[in-house]
Amino acid sequence: MTDSGTINVSLNGKERDIPSGLTVSKLLEHLDLNPGLVVVELNREILDRGRYGEVPVRGGDNLELVHFVGGG
């Protein structure tokens, strides 16, 4: 269900409604994620961390949010 205040994006492989008008920074804040530890891939392009505050999230965007986990 999408009303005028939300947009639909693909977030880590799942369709999700998020508030419209967010930058990537604001989206991470909305998700309670530390921008210093998360890497954002927007439509298959890695987004420079310095641009999180200026790049808007648009309806239909494909976002991948990754970080380091335990591994060998």
Place this chain on the structure above:
Amino acid sequence: MTPDVTDTPFRIDDREFSSRLIVGTGKYKDNATMIAAIRATGAEMVTVAVRRVDLDRTKEEGILYHLDPDEFLLLPNTAGCYTAEDAIRYARLARAAGFTEWLKLEIIGDEKTLLPDTHATIEAAKVLVEEGFKVMAYTNDDLIAALRLEDAGCVAVMPLASPIGSGLGVVNPFYIREIKSRLQVPIIVDAGVGTASDACITMEQGVDGVLMNTAIAVAEDPVAMGRAMRLGIQAGRLAYLAGRMPSREIAVPSSPSQGMLD
């Protein structure tokens, strides 16, 4: 305790390490055990994986909430990748995190054995070295693949002891020694070590270091196993430097045969 004979420094590219053991951070039952076990190993370099943030869980899931990147040099891996393209994508994501340009390149070629796709690994290594990554390449115990990876500009070549997570130890010491004798870059044996004697035997082959994860993480007492591995690595290195006696299939008495009573 460090070996008290003269050893050459363990250097990979421009970085010198006092420990010849590199450890993974996966499969631990909890983060406190992981940190304690890694400290017990004395390792300075630790591997981490790149994965999606789980948006349904708390943010403390990320390993950097528990592991200080100032205490350990992070070595992100491309574990789980089956193609050069995927591995390159993961490598770029890892570097974009902003902590390191070091990379453990790992491309799997077979789901059952988890043996590496050496052809894809060589292709990916060429691209990533060109992009400025310090590539440490996980590979088979195959001399030709190892030589190609060195040619591609990898800062270290990491042949397996035996399949990932198998705990079988070094299945082919001859090939490991051959790779060590023919390459200039450091040789780190990666994967397959099961217990401290395996670590020791691996180091006795003359390789520069060992990378392991599961053997420590799934031991009943990971902290004790971490310490055992540290000592096993040191014992193996020391034995290698000491120069072992030749093995032979016939007994030779160690007491004099002269001077026996009539």
